[in-house]
Amino acid sequence: MTGSVLASWKDGLAKQAVLDFVAAAVTPGSGFVELADRIAAFDNDGTLWVEQPMPPQLDFVFRKWQEEVRAEPSLAQQQPYKALIEQDRAFFEGVATQDPQVVATLEEGFARSWAGTTPEEFDAQVREWTKTVKQPKLGVPYVELVYRPMLELFDFLRANQFRVFVCSGGGRDFMRAFAEETWGIYKENVIGSAAAYTYADGRIVRSEAFLGGLDLGPGKPEHIFAQTGRLPLFAGGNADVDIEMLQSARFALLVNHDDEEREFAYAKGAETALAEAEKLGWTIVSMKNDWTTVFGKEAG
Amino acid sequence: MTGSVLASWKDGLAKQAVLDFVAAAVTPGSGFVELADRIAAFDNDGTLWVEQPMPPQLDFVFRKWQEEVRAEPSLAQQQPYKALIEQDRAFFEGVATQDPQVVATLEEGFARSWAGTTPEEFDAQVREWTKTVKQPKLGVPYVELVYRPMLELFDFLRANQFRVFVCSGGGRDFMRAFAEETWGIYKENVIGSAAAYTYADGRIVRSEAFLGGLDLGPGKPEHIFAQTGRLPLFAGGNADVDIEMLQSARFALLVNHDDEEREFAYAKGAETALAEAEKLGWTIVSMKNDWTTVFGKEAG
Numbered sequence: 001m002t003g004s005v006l007a008s009w010k011d012g013l014a015k016q017a018v019l020d021f022v023a024a025a026v027t028p029g030s031g032f033v034e035l036a037d038r039i040a041a042f043d044n045d046g047t048l049w050v051e052q053p054m055p056p057q058l059d060f061v062f063r064k065w066q067e068e069v070r071a072e073p074s075l076a077q078q079q080p081y082k083a084l085i086e087q088d089r090a091f092f093e094g095v096a097t098q099d100p101q102v103v104a105t106l107e108e109g110f111a112r113s114w115a116g117t118t119p120e121e122f123d124a125q126v127r128e129w130t131k132t133v134k135q136p137k138l139g140v141p142y143v144e145l146v147y148r149p150m151l152e153l154f155d156f157l158r159a160n161q162f163r164v165f166v167c168s169g170g171g172r173d174f175m176r177a178f179a180e181e182t183w184g185i186y187k188e189n190v191i192g193s194a195a196a197y198t199y200a201d202g203r204i205v206r207s208e209a210f211l212g213g214l215d216l217g218p219g220k221p222e223h224i225f226a227q228t229g230r231l232p233l234f235a236g237g238n239a240d241v242d243i244e245m246l247q248s249a250r251f252a253l254l255v256n257h258d259d260e261e262r263e264f265a266y267a268k269g270a271e272t273a274l275a276e277a278e279k280l281g282w283t284i285v286s287m288k289n290d291w292t293t294v295f296g297k298e299a300g
Numbered sequence: 301m302t303g304s305v306l307a308s309w310k311d312g313l314a315k316q317a318v319l320d321f322v323a324a325a326v327t328p329g330s331g332f333v334e335l336a337d338r339i340a341a342f343d344n345d346g347t348l349w350v351e352q353p354m355p356p357q358l359d360f361v362f363r364k365w366q367e368e369v370r371a372e373p374s375l376a377q378q379q380p381y382k383a384l385i386e387q388d389r390a391f392f393e394g395v396a397t398q399d400p401q402v403v404a405t406l407e408e409g410f411a412r413s414w415a416g417t418t419p420e421e422f423d424a425q426v427r428e429w430t431k432t433v434k435q436p437k438l439g440v441p442y443v444e445l446v447y448r449p450m451l452e453l454f455d456f457l458r459a460n461q462f463r464v465f466v467c468s469g470g471g472r473d474f475m476r477a478f479a480e481e482t483w484g485i486y487k488e489n490v491i492g493s494a495a496a497y498t499y500a501d502g503r504i505v506r507s508e509a510f511l512g513g514l515d516l517g518p519g520k521p522e523h524i525f526a527q528t529g530r531l532p533l534f535a536g537g538n539a540d541v542d543i544e545m546l547q548s549a550r551f552a553l554l555v556n557h558d559d560e561e562r563e564f565a566y567a568k569g570a571e572t573a574l575a576e577a578e579k580l581g582w583t584i585v586s587m588k589n590d591w592t593t594v595f596g597k598e599a600g
Contacts, residue, residue, distance in 0.1 A: 187528060
């Protein structure tokens with residue numbers, strides 16, 4: 001059953017831990033898991049694709065807001081546009097720490113930009129962005145910066161009858177626009193922070209409201225439970241905002257960004273998660289040492 | 301491909317319409333539908349099982365509230381307990397008409413009864429109810445009063461690579477407790493009115509809040525879109541609260557309760573839906589004339 005399984009993963013502790021857990025889950029015995037309970041959930045930014053210099057969705061949002069400021073310059077005096085114009089990183093880092101003031105201000109900004117938009121219109125904007133915008137250091141569109149080993153992990157889990165979900169603090173509808181062709185995952189398996197939509201005159205239109213809280217921290221297991229009726233059996237993340245999701249799973253995998261040469265090396269925003277991983281025995285994946293290939297369609 | 305397909309459906313317009321639509325969806329040509337878009341959504345009460353003399357979940361809820369009134373008799377002075385004790389049907393019919401006052405009062409009642417409950421505790425209460433409580437006229441547990449022809453329709457749709465969802469105004473978690481063994485549908489394919497849950501100390505616990513609005517009327521396509529990122533290709537319902545869901549689908553099927561002998565004959569709460577069906581060419585299923593068998597595990 002090896003051979004092409006996890007082909008971009010080097011033999012080592014991380015790969016072996018994944019193989020062992022899944023083998024036990026599908027084999028009659030004490031580690032066996034019923035089909036219904038075989039749910040895996042993965043963070044997106046930094047777990048499935050590059051999140052430096054900022055989560056790709058922020059690039060998408062910032063371009064929209066820059067257009068809006070060009071059309072209406074007085075916006076530059078108010079948040080969140082002011083923080084964007086002044087390149088105020090500290091403001092946007094308030095998302096990662098779930099600062100309520102920052103979150104509320106961003107939600108107002110999203111509502112201003114996209115309330116009244118249909119799913120088709122929003123999808124078209126995201127698709128245009130995925131085709132045309134390139135990551136500044138690596139010079140290719142973000143959807144080409146999905147980690148090859150993680151897609152192989154999806155394949156391996158699905159081959160063992162797991163249902164794979166993505167669960168990100170990022171926008172549910174943003175991810176759903178490329179989930180099917182990029183991850184091979186149906187839209188209904190994508191969980192994220194989400195606007196509410198209203199149905200009228202035969203159409204679904206985005207409203208100003210948000211549905212539930214942000215899908216970060218405790219919001220991750222909350223959103224997973226709401227979507228699936230379960231907590232995950234297997235979870236993968238890379239940051240402090242993934243801790244609760246990883247705690248809620250029976251098998252937890254933490255991607256460590258330690259590969260300055262092929263990607264980025266940083267622990268900022270993941271310090272507590274790395275400490276928890278050591279303490280609780282989560283499987284830490286070293287991008288540098290555990291993966292032979294990081295990007296690309298073919299295993300290397 | 302006929303033979304065992306839709307075995308409890310009599311040959312006729314309804315069966316033929318279903319067969320033709322699905323055949324076109326899976327055959328290259330003008331009616332072909334991509335795999336990703338093959339989503340079917342079905343109401344539960346009155347579409348998948350008996351909803352007379354009242355939706356089964358109300359029986360479950362009323363038993364809980366009766367216990368609470370016995371323990372604390374002063375509750376009988378306030379709603380929704382008062383309406384229960386006085387058998388005030390008009391009050392509870394306010395759900396079907398989405399009366400905001402009634403809805404708010406019921407939500408307060410649900411919060412009082414179940415806030416703080418874990419999913420395991422709630423599931424156990426529902427399972428106890430499904431095992432012990434019998435429908436008064438038909439004398440068997442409600443889960444045995446699922447319409448055999450609709451389960452065959454699920455099988456037929458799945459055989460044609462549709463993903464089947466249930467979308468009910470009833471409680472999401474109530475349905476999820478029996479969905480897998482009763483309908484053969486994973487919990488994540490069950491959509492309904494839902495409490496919010498909070499995650500703390502490694503546990504998911506039901507809160508007092510509701511997540512989004514009631515899954516009735518326009519709430520049905522809204523909930524389906526939120527859960528799946530799509531509107532349904534195929535939808536089935538039986539009542540006025542299903543109209544928007546049926547309108548949002550390319551193929552709409554309306555179950556008509558016209559079988560006094562084997563089930564019930566009534567049009568109350570479905571008058572507008574029946575008129576819309578005629579006007580818009582929805583497929584009307586006569587329980588009396590289109591189904592050889594209504595209940596039971598074996599086709600008749």
